[in-house]
Amino acid sequence: MTEFLIHSKRCFINEEFFEATLHIRNDKILTTYRGLKTRESLPLLDYGNLIVMSGIIDVHVHINEPGREDWEGFDTATKAAAIGGVTTLIEMPLNANPVTTDIKAFQLKQEASKNKLHVNCGFYGGIIPTNKNDIEDLINEGVFGIKGFLTHSGIDEFPNVSKTDLEAIAPILKKHNIPLLLHCELSDDNVPEVTNPKSYQDYLQSRPHHWETNAIDLALDIQKRYDIKVHIVHLSASEGIERIKKHQQKTNKLTVETCPHYLYFNAETIPDESPIYKCAPPIRESINNDKLWSFLLNDGFNFLASDHSPAPPKRKQLESGDFFKAWGGISGLQFTLPILFTEGKKRGLSTEKLILLLTKKPAEFLELDYKKGDLIAGFDADITVWDDSHEFTISEESIRHKHKATPYLNETVFGKVIHTFVNGVQVVKNSEFKTLQQGQLLLKNR
Template identity: 35%
Template sequence: MTSTRVFPSTTGLSASQTRPTKKKFIEIKKTGTRHTLKHHKTVKCSKEALTDVCGDFFLYKGPVKTHLQKNPPRNVYIKGPIVDARAISKEGLIYYFSTPRNAIPPTTTQEAWQQKMDAAKDQCWVDVGFWGGVIPGNCEELRKMVSSGICGFKCFLIHSGVDEFPSVSYKEVELALQQLVDTNSVLLFHAECDVGPTIADSDPPEKYSTFLASRPSRMEELAIEQVIRLCETYKVRCHIVHLSASSALPMIREAQGRGVPLSVETCHHYLSFAAHQIPDSSAQYKCCPPIRDQDNQELLWGAVKDGTIQQVVSDHSPCTPDLKMPGTMDFMQAWGGIASLQFGLSLFWSGASKRGYSMQDAVRLLCEAPASQASLSHRKASLRPGMDADFVIWNPQESFTVEESMILHKTRAQVTPYLGQTLQGKVYKTVLHGEVIYEDGKLLHGIPIGGFL
């Protein structure tokens, strides 16, 4: 047998299995330029090819980030190797999609997309894809970008937080959808709309209750109502990013039930925190839409379980500490975004395991659904023979407490709310293209081996 590597004594898993398969050997085969998977009950191989996995841990197709801002806002793309290598591999991530807004130039033209790929060439620690952006006046760019291989686009129905990526009107959304008909592309929506003033100028800006009142659920409900209407009219796949308002779930379920091609995600922070847990003057918890109350959180968990929500993502949105207003912790002026890179798998499993979710649910929500959205199910997110040799080995039973010294993403602990949290599930190895790139706290590859999707 000629093999790159063999992984024994693991518990392999896919969402379609009713129970894990014990004691399976996974062989990594090189076919042309790809490393793919092959399964065996028994194998003969050299000692050098046999990789210890520390016992009966789960061999799990690595989670996928389809919603991640790599850069702090307004940073020029890109300085140094793409994304925080140790942080992303510590979570077991094997590929992610970068959203179009934060890094300059925004990914709203064919030229800007090419600039980003040129800048990131040979700097990808994992496989990387890009979402394009829909802004006023760029509809003529969309089909060119689709033809060049971009998987989909994102737009904002409210101010995006940066002037370089303006929001779109519903008429402009229609123009974009007209361009995307029959392309199999997908349009992602930041689905909040302006409903006018909801707080008084005298309301204290450092109180979380003030910020929460400034972004009521109605903002999401009205926007999603229009997204459903447009999605049904043009039959183009549409996706709601970071759903926070459970009050929108009934209309979403009804639309999905009549065949509208609408998918939805929620985020780890909406499933991990509730409004009553957020102290005043703690802008590290600020995100848009906001974290809402405990009842809302449980309704989101229920929608994740019944399939109304198909994905759970990080929406990792880093910023430099000064943008979180450390002097005043003014919720109204602070940057809206939560940094969670490297903890996503553990964050999800910490809440899901207490609510009766299975590992198959985790595979479906964190791996298979995101890959399907990005039209990558033929290569990624499964341990089936012939799929890309990318996966994670982790222990879902082991817990750990988030300490500042272990936080690896560049924005560090000042701007993450997870410091001090006890999480369930620890990643031990991350395998990309058949190579172990992360093992027990250490990044093993000195050079990036990822590529573009």
């Protein structure tokens, strides 16, 4: 049995900061006390003025194993997560091979994660045109949602679906109250011709706002007609905001996320020949991103997630600089907290609100908020301790993802994760690994 106390002058509990002592027993928070509490028989970890909060929950991560372990894997991704204060993540049904579109592939994925989970990990299943009969099996096996694309996903094994495909599975999603996650870009030919594939402007214009808004309209229509939970992943186009807002007034079954890269970078400062910044939908102009920030500050986004989507440097076409040949995806799982905290400080985002968007809110989306996303008695002891005054520059040596290629390299940021606890065990101590393999496989409703 392990039992100890954690004290800090700034614990974030039930949506506010105060001095508290957490009593941890085994994998749970046994109780919390206001102020400093000592017990002679129990070790006390006194973290002074560091922020002690519930561990970050990242609901949008691509790990690529099995099948594309040369892109990323469970071991490296969950190590990066732990160092970055992420204690729970949910893995997307692509870009592993096989993709998670039937129960056999889902079981293979669970098998592949064995002995490699350094944080807790759950999964989504995928919808493609040919697997409607597999959706209920995936749900019964424990996926947290079903994800689909409305445009080419980037890999041929995961073809995009049509409205008809989504309509076919909507009753199953409704029956199980499982969310449909949609990559909202609906492609058409109404885009300018590409003249220079190494130009960021050309890339940006090739994926216009209306691709996103057309897809959002489709998503809202399905949500309304079938009364199912619909989640819009990685909103980038601010043109989508008004219709989302309007729809959210009518239902709480529509949720929307955005990601650090859309909030931190702007198209104006992305140089040509730098596909390290390529993602889909693309990072847009600062005037667009100001609107994303305003939506965020007005509680429009339900939560924030990394969309960690790594690939080997060769796939990112770092040498050729060709945006159109490059893999679209940004590697950044480890840096969600400092990136958002640093930019958020400039934008007037309170630390309280940021923490909620990274902990309690995603826990609610996953329906894990009865045991994760807060530091209260009975909850899982997933805890992140960080220093909001610590400034540092992101260096190659500090990156724990499989590949060092990330647009966040050399950024100077505030907010360093110092300690991470997963299920009551200290996985990270003084920003170094202490005890590995403490993550659990999470299966919905099981």
